[in-house]
Amino acid sequence: MADPMKIRASMAGDKVEVKVLMSHEMETGQRKDSKGATIPAWFIQNVTATHNGKTVLSAEWGPAVSKNPFLSFRFAGGKPGDKVVITWTDSKGDKRTDEATIA
């Protein structure tokens, strides 16, 4: 299991601004190791963010997203104390879900 995400959700005016830092290698499948063998691709493919059970953002990622991906987005309808839940799934089928409370 991968390391936890760092999630920060705070009010920005009437919207909620969410910032997520995930811990993932995001291996492209283009790199070679010291012996010249290609390192297989391994990256986050799907990211979903929900607020009160409603999806507020879903993303499909390719290997071009940077290592330890950062993502920020804003949605309406949230208030302090609500929870934002983020889940990612990578190309090996590994999953990670973390949540944060809106400050």
Place this chain on the structure above:
Amino acid sequence: MNTGRRKVLKGGGGAAVLGLAMVAGLFRSNGAWADWNKAAFETKSLADAVKAMGGATPVESKDIVITSPDIAENGAVVPFTIASKLPKTESMALLVEKNPSILAANFAIPDGTEPWVNTRVKMGQTSNVIALVKADGKFYYASKEVKVTLGGCGG
């Protein structure tokens, strides 16, 4: 003659390696994660990427704003913000023209979510970066050149 043959060998080997990587990395993800648009992530051009997403020719739009550094010192981590002022924005994608696969990320924007995302991507070399927005069923794009002094895709 010899050099020609070498080129062929080199090209063939590279394609095989890439093919293997695809199989190793992506084949396993079949089925369970079917909502990942594999075809779109394998395209090399904007037109093909749009086609793989089920759209027609995209139209250039001034209502899409890409915010990024003009010169990225480190291609492994280039921050981008894409914002759309188009009404009924449904999805936003970030494409890097000269990367091995053009599509970097695609975001679905449901109602209530601002058409604004900020993320970081890798760039192999200086390239045009395209923000592709689907709004009201149609595709629009904006592009911007970002210079990279150190690539982020090779080994």
